[in-house]
Amino acid sequence: xxxxxxxxxxxxxxxxxxxxxxxxxxxxxxxxxxxxxxxxxxxxxxxxxxxxxxxxxxxxxxxxxxxxxxxxxxxxxxxxxxxxxxxxxxxxxxxxxxxxxxxxxxxxxxxxxxxxxxxxxxxxxxxxxxxxxxxxxxxxxxxxxxxxxxxxxxxxxxxxxxxxxxxxxxxxxxxxxxxxxxxxxxxxxxxxxxxxxxxxxxxxxxxxxxxxxxxxxxxxxxxxxxxxxxxxxxxxxxxxxxxxxxxxxxxxxxxxxxxxxxxxxxxxxxxxxxxxxxxxxxxxxxxxxxxxxxxxxxxxxxxxxxxxxxxxxxxxxxxxxxxxxxxxxxxxxxxxxxxxxxxxxxxxxxxxxxxxxxxxxxxxxxxxxxxxxxxxxxxxxxxxxxxxxxxxxxxxxxxxxxxxxxxxxxxxxxxxxxxxxxxxxxxxxxxxxxxxxxxxxxxxxxxxxxxxxxxxxxxxxxxxxxxxxxxxxxx
Amino acid sequence: xxxxxxxxxxxxxxxxxxxxxxxxxxxxxxxxxxxxxxxxxxxxxxxxxxxxxxxxxxxxxxxxxxxxxxxxxxxxxxxxxxxxxxxxxxxxxxxxxxxxxxxxxxxxxxxxxxxxxxxxxxxxxxxxxxxxxxxxxxxxxxxxxxxxxxxxxxxxxxxxxxxxxxxxxxxxxxxxxxxxxxxxxxxxxxxxxxxxxxxxxxxxxxxxxxxxxxxxxxxxxxxxxxxxxxxxxxxxxxxxxxxxxxxxxxxxxxxxxxxxxxxxxxxxxxxxxxxxxxxxxxxxxxxxxxxxxxxxxxxxxxxxxxxxxxxxxxxxxxxxxxxxxxxxxxxxxxxxxxxxxxxxxxxxxxxxxxxxxxxxxxxxxxxxxxxxxxxxxxxxxxxxxxxxxxxxxxxxxxxxxxxxxxxxxxxxxxxxxxxxxxxxxxxxxxxxxxxxxxxxxxxxxxxxxxxxxxxxxxxxxxxxxxxxxxxxxxx
Numbered sequence: 015x016x017x018x019x020x021x022x023x024x025x026x027x028x029x030x031x032x033x034x035x036x037x038x039x040x041x042x043x044x045x046x047x048x049x050x051x052x053x054x055x056x057x058x059x060x061x062x063x064x065x066x067x068x069x070x071x072x073x074x075x076x077x078x079x080x081x082x083x084x085x086x087x088x089x090x091x092x093x094x095x096x097x098x099x100x101x102x103x104x105x106x107x108x109x110x111x112x113x114x115x116x117x118x119x120x121x122x123x124x125x126x127x128x129x130x131x132x133x134x135x136x137x138x139x140x141x142x143x144x145x146x147x148x149x150x151x152x153x154x155x156x157x158x159x160x161x162x163x164x165x166x167x168x169x170x171x172x173x174x175x176x177x178x179x180x181x182x183x184x185x186x187x188x189x190x191x192x193x194x195x196x197x198x199x200x201x202x203x204x205x206x207x208x209x210x211x212x213x214x215x216x217x218x219x220x221x222x223x224x225x226x227x228x229x230x231x232x233x234x235x236x237x238x239x240x241x242x243x244x245x246x247x248x249x250x251x252x253x254x255x256x257x258x259x260x261x262x263x264x265x266x267x268x269x270x271x272x273x274x275x276x277x278x279x280x281x282x283x284x285x286x287x288x289x290x291x292x293x294x295x296x297x298x299x300x301x302x303x304x305x306x307x308x309x310x311x312x313x314x315x316x317x318x319x320x321x322x323x324x325x326x327x328x329x330x331x332x333x334x335x336x337x338x339x340x341x342x343x344x345x346x347x348x349x350x351x352x353x354x355x356x357x358x359x360x361x362x363x364x365x366x367x368x369x370x371x372x373x374x375x376x377x378x379x380x381x382x383x384x385x386x387x388x389x390x391x392x393x394x395x396x397x398x399x400x401x402x403x404x405x406x407x408x409x410x411x412x413x414x415x416x417x418x419x420x421x422x423x424x425x426x427x428x429x430x431x432x433x434x435x436x437x438x439x440x441x442x443x444x445x446x447x448x449x450x451x452x453x454x455x456x457x458x459x460x461x462x463x464x465x466x467x468x469x470x471x472x473x474x475x476x477x478x479x480x481x482x483x484x485x486x487x488x489x
Numbered sequence: 490x491x492x493x494x495x496x497x498x499x500x501x502x503x504x505x506x507x508x509x510x511x512x513x514x515x516x517x518x519x520x521x522x523x524x525x526x527x528x529x530x531x532x533x534x535x536x537x538x539x540x541x542x543x544x545x546x547x548x549x550x551x552x553x554x555x556x557x558x559x560x561x562x563x564x565x566x567x568x569x570x571x572x573x574x575x576x577x578x579x580x581x582x583x584x585x586x587x588x589x590x591x592x593x594x595x596x597x598x599x600x601x602x603x604x605x606x607x608x609x610x611x612x613x614x615x616x617x618x619x620x621x622x623x624x625x626x627x628x629x630x631x632x633x634x635x636x637x638x639x640x641x642x643x644x645x646x647x648x649x650x651x652x653x654x655x656x657x658x659x660x661x662x663x664x665x666x667x668x669x670x671x672x673x674x675x676x677x678x679x680x681x682x683x684x685x686x687x688x689x690x691x692x693x694x695x696x697x698x699x700x701x702x703x704x705x706x707x708x709x710x711x712x713x714x715x716x717x718x719x720x721x722x723x724x725x726x727x728x729x730x731x732x733x734x735x736x737x738x739x740x741x742x743x744x745x746x747x748x749x750x751x752x753x754x755x756x757x758x759x760x761x762x763x764x765x766x767x768x769x770x771x772x773x774x775x776x777x778x779x780x781x782x783x784x785x786x787x788x789x790x791x792x793x794x795x796x797x798x799x800x801x802x803x804x805x806x807x808x809x810x811x812x813x814x815x816x817x818x819x820x821x822x823x824x825x826x827x828x829x830x831x832x833x834x835x836x837x838x839x840x841x842x843x844x845x846x847x848x849x850x851x852x853x854x855x856x857x858x859x860x861x862x863x864x865x866x867x868x869x870x871x872x873x874x875x876x877x878x879x880x881x882x883x884x885x886x887x888x889x890x891x892x893x894x895x896x897x898x899x900x901x902x903x904x905x906x907x908x909x910x911x912x913x914x915x916x917x918x919x920x921x922x923x924x925x926x927x928x929x930x931x932x933x934x935x936x937x938x939x940x941x942x943x944x945x946x947x948x949x950x951x952x953x954x955x956x957x958x959x960x961x962x963x964x
Contacts, residue, residue, distance in 0.1 A: 041609075043602070044563075045593060048556035050606050053621065056553045078531045081523035082557075082595070082626055082642050083579070088519075101586050104558070106595065108580040109641075110630030118520060120557070120581065120595070127518070131525050134516075140815060146528065151557055151626065155585030166584075167557050340615060 016289045016352055026232040030160070033282055036352045037291035040161045047159045047166030051275065054353060055162075057299035058278055059169065063149065065201050065296070066171065066273070069193050075145040075173060080127050082151075083118040088126040091251040095125065098218025102154040104166075120153040125219065125244070125270055128174045129252040136176060136266055139258050143186070144176040162279030163236070163489050170274035176266045178258060180245070183267035187243040190271040191224035194239035202277060203294040203405040204228050204284045205412050206238060207434065207484055209460035212441040217270075221245040227459045227484070229412045230283040233432015235459045235486035238280050241271035279489075284408050285377075291354030292376055294404050295397040302333040302393055303355045304371075307343045307362035314339070320366045324386050332390075351376065356400050357393060377403055418482070422473045425485075429454050434486050436465075438479040440472035449474055456487045491764045491827055501707040505635070508757055511827045512766035515636045522634040522641030526750065529828060530637075532774035533753055534644065538624065540676050540771070541646065541748070544668050550620045550648060555602050557626075558593040563601040566726040570600065573693025577629040579641075595628040600694065600719070600745055603649045604727040611651060611741055613732050618661070619651040637754030638711070638964050645749035651741045653733065655720070658742035662718040665746040666699035669714035677752060678769040678880040679703050679759045680887050681713060682909065682959055684935035687916040692745075696720040702934045702959070704887045705758040708907015710934045710961035713755050716746035754964075759883050760852075766829030767851055769879050770872040777808040777868055778830045779846075782818045782837035789814070795841045799861050807865075826851065831875050832868060852878055893957070897948045900960075904929050909961050911940075913954040915947035924949055931962045 018036045020028040034040055039055030042048075051059065067077070083106060090096045103119040121127065128146075135141060149171050156166050173190060177183040191208060198206045206226035216223040220242035228236050246265035249255070255263045285292040295301045304325070306317035321335045336346050343360070350358050360372040369386045373393065377400045384392050415433035419425045425435060440446050441458055451457055465481045472479050493511045495503040509515055514530030517523075526534065542552070558581060565571045578594040596602065603621075610616060624646050631641050648665060652658040666683060673679045681701035691698040695717035703711050721740035724730070730738045760767040770776045779800070781792035796810045811821050818835070825833050835847040844861045848868065852875045859867050890908035894900045900910060915921050916933055926932055940956045947954050 041606075043556045044560060044605060045556050045558045045602075048558060050556065051554040053551040053553045057551065059554075060552060076528040076532065077535060078528045079526040079534075079644065081518045081520050081525065082628070083520045083523060085519060103584075104581045104593075105583040106579045107582045108592075109578075110632070111576050117583075118579075127520075130519060131516075153557070157585070169554065 016348065019288060019290060019352075021288050022231060029288070030279075030283060033286050033291055034161050037354060039278070039282075039291070042159075042161070045166075047156050049159075049161050049165045049167070051169075055278060058281070058293065058297055059275060061297045061299060062201070062277055063171075066193075066197055067147075067149075069197060070147050070171075070173065073145075073189060073193060075147045075175075077148065078146050079148055079150070080121075080124050080131065082121055084121050084124075084127045086117045086119055088130060089119060091126060092219045092247055094247075095219035095251075099123065099154075102156070104153045104155060121150070122152055122154045123270075123272070124148065124150070124152075124172055125174065125248055125268075126252070129248040129254060129268070132174075132176055132266070133252050133254045136254055136256050138256055139178050142176055142178045142256060142266070143182060145173075145186075146175065147171055147173045160279070160489075162275055162282070164276075168274045168276065170272050172270060172272040175269045176249075176254070177269070178256065178264070178267070180267050183243055183245070183269050187224055187241045187269045187271070190269070191226065191239070191241040194226050194241065194271075194273060197273075198226055198228065198238060198277075199405065201294065201296045202281050202284070203296075203401055203408060204238070204280055205405065205409040207460055207462050209462035209465070209484070211240070211460060212447060212458045212483070214441070214444055214447045215457065217242040217244075219244060219247050221247070225460050227486075227488075228280055228284065229415055229434055229486070230280070230489070231411070232283070233415055233487070235434065235488040236276070236280045236283065237459070237488065238277060239271070239273040242269060244268035244270060285404050286354065290352035292404070293354040293356060295356040295401045298354075298356050300331060300334045301356045301397055302359060303350045303357075304333060304335045304359040304361060305343055305346045305350070306335065306337065307360060313363045316363055316366055317361050320386070321361055324371070324389055328390060347374075356397055375400060377407075416484075420470065420473060425473060426454055429456050429485075429487065432487065434459070434484050436482040437473050437485055438470040439483050439485065440475055440477040440479050441483060443475065443477070446472060446474050450485065454487075456485050458483045459486050459488060460484055491823065494763060494765060494827075496763050497706065504763070505754075505758060508761050508766055509636050512829060514753070514757075514766070517634075517636065520641075522631050524634075524636050524640045524642070526644075530753060533756070533768065533772055534750060536772045536774060537676070537752055538646075541668075541672055542622075542624075544672060545622050545646075545648065548620075548664060548668060550622045550650075552623065553621050554623055554625070555596075555599050555606065557596055559596050559599075559602045561592045561594055563605060564594060566601060567694045567722055569722075570694035570726075574598065574629075577631070579628045579630060596625070597627055597629045598745075598747070599623065599625070599627075599647055600649065600723055600743075601727070604723040604729060604743070607649075607651055607741070608727050608729045611729055611731050614653050614734050617651055617653045617731060617741070618657060620648075620661075621650065622646055622648045635754070635964075637750055637757070639751070643749045643751065645747050647745060647747040650744045651724075651729070652744070653731065653739070653742070655742050658718055658720070658744050662699055662716045662744045662746070665744070666701065666714070666716040669701050669716065669746070669748060672748075673701055673703065673713060673752075674880065676769065676771045677756050677759070678771075678876055678883060679713070679755055680880065680884040682935055682937050684937035684940070684959070686715070686935060687922060687933050687958070689916070689919055689922045690932065692717040692719075694719060694722050696722070700935050702961075702963075703755055703759065704890055704909055704961070705755070705964070706886070707758070708890055708962070710909065710963040711751070711755045711758065712934070712963065713752060714746070714748040717744060719743035719745060760879050761829065765827035767879070768829040768831060770831040770876045773829075773831050775806060775809045776831045776872055777834060778825045778832075779808060779810045779834040779836060780818055780821045780825070781810065781812065782835060788838045791838055791841055792836050795861070796836055799846070799864060803865060822849075831872055850875060852882075891959075895945065895948060900948060901929055904931050904960075904962065907962065909934070909959050911957040912948050912960055913945040914958050914960065915950055915952040915954050916958060918950065918952070921947060921949050925960065929962075931960050933958045934961050934963060935959055
């Protein structure tokens with residue numbers, strides 16, 4: 015347990031706030047609900063961007079940029095969409111010293127402005143598919159905010175694709191939620207449920223929404239990414255048609271999909287502990303920090319020289335030598351632990367003598383003495399091992415916290431303890447979800463793709479249901 | 490000369506619009522003054538970002554992110570700053586369905602919101618220097634816009650640094666304008682003047698502003714990047730003090746510096762021609778396109794197989810094989826020429842037979858037959874040569890268009906023909922610049938760092954001046 019960090023067991027919310035603060039990741043800004051992402055936090059976002067962007071490009075997508083401001087009238091063209099987003103919008107009414115003829119909203123998401131452009135970009139089947147992604151900031155006015163998890167302004171990517179057929183759009187929506195799953199597992203080391211949202215929880219304007227859902231350490235679910243099959247809703251709203259191979263004019267089928275800086279919140283709440291942040295190695299801007307230890311100038315010269323010698327030819331993004339003279343080693347150890355650096359290397363005069371270093375793993379706290387020869391390869395193995403261990407630990411925890419329940423009374427009792435609950439619920443009836451939420455503050459998180467073929471009575475109404483859904487309390 | 494592109498000599502403005510459109514780089518959006526950056530244009534911005542970001546990191550900077558919205562009162566804390574920016578602001582007056590207590594402006598630049606944060610981040614000399622950069626969108630309400638060159642919303646980076654002394658801030662401001670010069674020369678292949686802005690032209694709130702200025706093909710100057718020494722102006726406005734080594738409390742010294750999507754406009758107007766866009770190889774998302782040529786299915790199989798064989802093991806970002814069957818080779822040649830791809834490779838059945846390809850350089854139109862063996866190395870050499878040739882060509886043009894003039898009458902006549910003019914002007918007297926602008930629509934672009942030690946009479950007032958400035962008409 016570290017100074018300045020409340021124990022998880024004592025107050026989980028405060029623990030989260032403390033970790034973000036002590037690891038120096040972000041802070042609230044003077045503008046209500048907005049955050050400042052500090053360099054330590056932004057460095058992780060850059061790693062998320064780089065890796066996701068590569069995965070998008072490998073699946074054929076290109077990046078573009080659409081305007082921040084959207085005419086209010088655009089938002090109104092898709093009925094469900096405006097209902098979902100209008101209450102959350104920030105509105106620009108004045109520009110260049112004058113009142114605007116039409117108010118402009120700061121984008122809460124970009125379907126409308128993008129489909130207005132697509133109308134001019136698509137005329138033939140030859141123009142399809144159109145596979146575009148945008149990295150951008152968006153604004154949704156929020157009443158209760160939490161750094162990274164829910165903020166009025168956040169950073170995200172939004173993919174917007176156009177297809178000739180329903181089937182191709184469906185494939186794309188499915189492909190992208192699987193890209194998110196793979197990213198969550200392989201980079202965030204965060205196991206996720208993958209499935210479909212109920213109609214009540216789907217995106218405003220979508221046919222259906224796919225999602226990844228992760229379970230945080232306090233037993234609450236976090237929606238970490240969504241991929242929407244929009245059907246022809248936006249094509250109809252913005253009159254986007256194409257001439258198909260058969261010479262007929264048809265409406266274009268759409269998807270959109272996004273993840274945001276919320277992933278950083280998910281990463282924190284999946285792995286961090288009472289000593290501070292824990293960063294999965296594959297998202298660490300610098301995975302290894304070397305702390306030379308000295309008592310006097312001679313030892314300083316000796317250990318620093320050894321640190322520089324060992325790291326000769328190493329990639330600068332792989333390590334950092336902490337050569338600050340104004341801080342003691344203990345202070346530095348604590349700082350790097352708080353900041354979640356995967357491996358800390360301690361290098362004292364005795365280690366120099368023995369041509370060795372002490373490597374300390376952030377995930378387990380384990381200390382290992384390693385030869386200075388072949389160190390780089392051994393550190394890389396250790397980083398792989400940390401990445402795998404973090405994932406396995408989170409997976410074990412998620413599985414241990416996933417319960418199968420059939421009685422609503424049992425559910426109402428056990429939901430208080432948190433976790434994913436595999437239950438029968440008749441979500442075709444919207445009242446069922448309303449009652450669930452009213453009674454238990456929990457919601458259906460998703461209808462998992464891999465739900466076994468089961469039948470049973472809705473735990474609230476008794477109506478027959480096919481397949482269990484997963485319910486949980488959530489962020 | 491290409492279809493859909495007006496000749497430069499006929500109508501330079503229309504030529505620029507045509508190149509942007511035909512190369513499919515960007516378009517105007519339904520929101521007045523804002524642009525949509527299409528994938529072809531955004532790909533170049535991504536290359537600019539990657540390379541500049543690396544240069545920033547190599548000079549010790551890290552990235553962070555500050556809020557889009559700034560309380561109106563913040564802007565007013567620095568007197569010159571608010572005067573400069575308030576008339577250009579877009580103002581959010583409503584959020585979440587309610588009128589806001591205090592209006593928020595969409596950032597036109599972020600000094601104020603950042604220095605409000607820095608107050609909490611800086612307390613001791615140990616916290617300095619603070620070297621932070623942000624990649625972001627900004628908004629400045631513009632009446633007359635041109636894609637990339639001047640738009641209401643644009644993408645940019647803004648560096649904001651904090652230092653213990655005037656000297657350190659001065660070094661930083663100078664260092665960063667030199668980073669911009671190097672980026673302009675080495676990546677954009679765009680020669681630039683480097684120097685200081687006159688007091689009239691400096692940034693609102695700066696002690697002084699350094700800049701890079703380039704000369705476009707029509708003889709007009711383009712301000713391509715600026716670096717400001719802000720002194721303690723923002724530290725005083727936001728009360729940012731630190732305890733120095735001598736235990737005294739002192740105000741912090743600041744710099745800020747930025748370049749934007751305007752660089753893409755500069756790139757276009759420096760190199761492109763009557764056949765369309767010309768991209769310097771180091772900024773081309775894909776520098777080589779291979780167009781296999783076929784008349785029937787057998788030839789298609791043959792040339793495509795050869796193209797794939799030749800490129801085995803090549804980096805996917807180095808080349809693209811144009812295997813589209815719905816377009817003829819001539820159409821493809823034209824498209825890649827319009828889009829400015831540095832090297833086009835033609836590969837027909839005869840070439841396959843001879844184990845050769847025909848490489849066509851975009852900069853000169855030169856066709857070279859190359860062996861398919863060792864092709865990658867030869868293409869890399871050719872790309873280096875294209876990059877060097879583009880820079881040299883632009884340098885020669887700029888030098889040929891740089892004139893030394895002493896008489897105002899001569900200046901007034903010759904300025905109509907465009908170019909950089911090395912002249913004596915007494916810019917200590919603000920009326921001199923006003924008169925220059927009123928008479929000739931030209932301005933002092935900069936006081937070059939490398940101006941020779943000369944003395945002479947102001948060409949307007951006759952007052953004695955030290956060193957020549959450079960004047961020009963500009964974008």
